[in-house]
Amino acid sequence: MTGIISYGVYIPKYRIKPSQIALAWGKEVAEIEKSLGVFEKAVASYDEDAITLSIAAANQALVRSKIAPDLIGGITIGSESHPYAVKPSSTTVAEVLGMGTDYLAVDLEFACKAGTAGMQLLSSFTESKHAKYCLAIGSDVAQSKPSDVLEYTASSAACALILGKDNVIANILDFTSFSSDTPDFWRKDTEKFPSHAGRFTGEPSYFAHILGASQRLLKRTKMKPTDFDHVVFHMPNAKFPREAAKKLGFSPKQLQAGFVVEHIGNPYSASSMIGLSAILDIAKPGEKIFMCSYGSGAGADSFVFEITKEIKDYQRRSKDTVAEQIKNKEYIDYSLIAKNILIKYRI
Amino acid sequence: MKIKVLGTGLTKFGELWDKSLLDLALDASLEAIHDSRFTIHDIHAVFVANMLYGKIANQDHLGALIASSLNIKGASFRIEGACASGGLAVHLAIQSLLAGTYQNVLVVGAEKMTDVSISEITSSLMGAGSEAERKAGLTFPGLYALMAKAHMQKYNTKRIHLASVSVKNHYHASLNSKAHFPYEVSMEKVMESTCICTPFTLFDASPISDGAAAVVLSADSTGPGVYITGSAVATDTVDLSQRKSLTEIAATKEAAMAALKQAGVEIKDIKVAEVHDCFTIAEIMAMEDLGFCPKGEGGKYILSGATKLGGKMPVNTSGGLKACGHPVGATGVKQIVEITEQLRGQAGQRQVKNAKVGLTQNVGGTGGTVVVHVLQN
Numbered sequence: 001m002t003g004i005i006s007y008g009v010y011i012p013k014y015r016i017k018p019s020q021i022a023l024a025w026g027k028e029v030a031e032i033e034k035s036l037g038v039f040e041k042a043v044a045s046y047d048e049d050a051i052t053l054s055i056a057a058a059n060q061a062l063v064r065s066k067i068a069p070d071l072i073g074g075i076t077i078g079s080e081s082h083p084y085a086v087k088p089s090s091t092t093v094a095e096v097l098g099m100g101t102d103y104l105a106v107d108l109e110f111a112c113k114a115g116t117a118g119m120q121l122l123s124s125f126t127e128s129k130h131a132k133y134c135l136a137i138g139s140d141v142a143q144s145k146p147s148d149v150l151e152y153t154a155s156s157a158a159c160a161l162i163l164g165k166d167n168v169i170a171n172i173l174d175f176t177s178f179s180s181d182t183p184d185f186w187r188k189d190t191e192k193f194p195s196h197a198g199r200f201t202g203e204p205s206y207f208a209h210i211l212g213a214s215q216r217l218l219k220r221t222k223m224k225p226t227d228f229d230h231v232v233f234h235m236p237n238a239k240f241p242r243e244a245a246k247k248l249g250f251s252p253k254q255l256q257a258g259f260v261v262e263h264i265g266n267p268y269s270a271s272s273m274i275g276l277s278a279i280l281d282i283a284k285p286g287e288k289i290f291m292c293s294y295g296s297g298a299g300a301d302s303f304v305f306e307i308t309k310e311i312k313d314y315q316r317r318s319k320d321t322v323a324e325q326i327k328n329k330e331y332i333d334y335s336l337i338a339k340n341i342l343i344k345y346r347i
Numbered sequence: 348m349k350i351k352v353l354g355t356g357l358t359k360f361g362e363l364w365d366k367s368l369l370d371l372a373l374d375a376s377l378e379a380i381h382d383s384r385f386t387i388h389d390i391h392a393v394f395v396a397n398m399l400y401g402k403i404a405n406q407d408h409l410g411a412l413i414a415s416s417l418n419i420k421g422a423s424f425r426i427e428g429a430c431a432s433g434g435l436a437v438h439l440a441i442q443s444l445l446a447g448t449y450q451n452v453l454v455v456g457a458e459k460m461t462d463v464s465i466s467e468i469t470s471s472l473m474g475a476g477s478e479a480e481r482k483a484g485l486t487f488p489g490l491y492a493l494m495a496k497a498h499m500q501k502y503n504t505k506r507i508h509l510a511s512v513s514v515k516n517h518y519h520a521s522l523n524s525k526a527h528f529p530y531e532v533s534m535e536k537v538m539e540s541t542c543i544c545t546p547f548t549l550f551d552a553s554p555i556s557d558g559a560a561a562v563v564l565s566a567d568s569t570g571p572g573v574y575i576t577g578s579a580v581a582t583d584t585v586d587l588s589q590r591k592s593l594t595e596i597a598a599t600k601e602a603a604m605a606a607l608k609q610a611g612v613e614i615k616d617i618k619v620a621e622v623h624d625c626f627t628i629a630e631i632m633a634m635e636d637l638g639f640c641p642k643g644e645g646g647k648y649i650l651s652g653a654t655k656l657g658g659k660m661p662v663n664t665s666g667g668l669k670a671c672g673h674p675v676g677a678t679g680v681k682q683i684v685e686i687t688e689q690l691r692g693q694a695g696q697r698q699v700k701n702a703k704v705g706l707t708q709n710v711g712g713t714g715g716t717v718v719v720h721v722l723q724n
Contacts, residue, residue: 198465
């Protein structure tokens with residue numbers, strides 16, 4: 001069975017608090033913090049992008065796995081901030097990692113679920129013996145329109161998973177996906193910043209698809225929410241995943257280990273994957289994990305994982321956990337946000 | 348004058364993602380026609396009330412669109428008077444019946460507001476104000492906040508008086524399954540919620556809602572039933588800064604006087620009323636302008652519980668604009684629906700005992716247009 005062999009996470013060290021963003025735009029911060037539940041978010045510096053973040057995360061995954069990079073036969077990078085509209089991020093990352101030439105590389109875009117879509121595709125690619133090992137990455141330096149409410153949560157981070165069949169730490173028992181043409185959040189090619197449909201991003205978008213994919217997978221696997229030790233959803237803010245868990249019948253306790261949004265914000269394609277990584281940092285053999293990501297436009301990818309006994313040794317030798325990266329921070333003010341935008345758009 | 352309300356129809360008010368404007372208008376219309384025991388063929392004219400759809404969806408010609416979708420081939424019109432569009436449509440429908448031009452007409456007010464961003468809606472709603480107000484960067488919370496501040500300065504009205512309107516209307520809405528917010532809120536919640544524009548908090552403002560309301564009106568004045576016996580419109584400046592006073596809506600007084608005279612009743616005869624609480628201060632001023640209480644005492648009057656269900660003169664048993672919702676073009680027609688239900692004795696948990704005479708007050712903008720109707724059973 002194909003599963004996760006290794007994982008790596010990179011969370012940039014800069015953090016900005018909502019109060020700093022509110023100060024820049026003359027807004028009252030108390031209600032914003034209460035409704036979004038995000039205390040601070042991770043901010044990439046002006047010399048970082050989705051490619052550099054991917055490399056950092058993938059490198060950690062490789063070092064922990066002890067797999068030679070040129071054995072990796074497939075790589076996907078899911079992002080909504082690929083540096084190029086035409087020129088794959090995945091080949092640049094593969095080159096830097098030393099993957100050689102014998103691999104399939106694909107760049108993916110599907111809002112915040114591009115990373116997990118890659119997981120599903122590469123899992124099947126591995127299972128069908130087209131590659132021995134595959135690298136599924138979710139990476140974003142998320143953009144938001146200055147002064148828009150999205151600024152309080154859109155953040156930056158990357159997560160890389162190495163998939164394969166030997167020394168698996170978490171088996172992928174099953175997965176499914178739920179999609180529809182639902183325009184809740186988009187960015188036209190010529191636009192600098194994304195647009196969103198306000199409250200429409202809730203019930204008809206996030207909840208309809210997460211519930212759709214989750215209920216379908218639970219039915220297919222004949223499992224109940226109580227069968228799981230941990231659950232992780234895409235986290236655009238603190239409120240939505242808590243409510244999704246409640247609606248599906250998961251408890252706040254199950255949600256706890258993977259609940260990273262309060263201190264890093266929403267790193268789009270990396271969100272649920274980093275939540276999964278935080279769970280893997282502390283999971284015990286035999287435990288079952290339920291995961292469902294969400295991507296605007298729209299769709300949701302759901303997964304069931306089962307932890308193997310290999311995890312104990314893996315955890316023992318792995319440094320720099322998600323919790324440690326979250327703690328490793330330096331506070332900034334709005335000036336770095338402004339500088340990033342000015343430099344990116346050569347203003 | 349006696350115009351019979353033969354049938355009523357009302358959709359749920361709220362964020363209705365799956366419904367288009369046409370869906371909403373048809374749902375309410377068909378319910379009203381069904382309630383009237385008439386068929387499509389008995390309806391001679393359709394009066395459509397809507398403020399924003401031309402701007403936000405580029406769809407004008409709503410009279411023909413809605414009438415033809417109902418397979419009604421007679422006359423059709425779209426009426427606009429900002430948030431008083433609904434009341435105006437009812438008034439004009441009545442005039443056509445009084446003139447003998449038509450025998451039975453359908454009035455439907457509908458609004459679809461949730462398909463565009465909040466900023467686009469806020470900006471579009473400023474079409475109800477003046478160019479000078481738009482250029483000054485004002486929005487409706489700001490305009491009514493100015494009136495609230497003036498009222499608080501002149502009459503010592505306090506924030507707790509404003510909040511009492513919200514609390515009362517939410518209580519009423521908790522008994523109305525069609526309301527946008529069918530739940531109660533506490534005084535603390537209202538007082539402590541986010542400031543949107545001093546002195547208003549989030550709970551002082553009516554929401555952005557989708558919804559439609561419809562009535563079938565008939566010139567046939569025979570037999571028992573609910574009749575509209577007074578219908579009057581009054582006008583004032585669109586620009587707030589050009590009014591004689593910031594602490595009253597003068598057009599309310601004018602329209603109320605004319606409507607009550609037509610109906611042959613006095614304000615003390617009114618047992619239940621629906622008024623235009625787009626912002627809490629508006630309901631306080633309405634109590635004074637309509638004559639339910641002395642000038643300056645609107646806040647005290649409402650805080651005393653006199654206008655709560657069970658009190659002396661219940662106001663906004665539907666939940667008002669604040670808690671039932673405010674799909675702009677639908678509101679004036681919804682008010683007629685609510686009072687009709689009250690006078691028919693069909694208001695369920697919201698029933699005001701033995702209500703035989705009711706009143707509706709529908710305001711456009713900050714008071715440039717006011718429409719008052721009196722209904723009797």
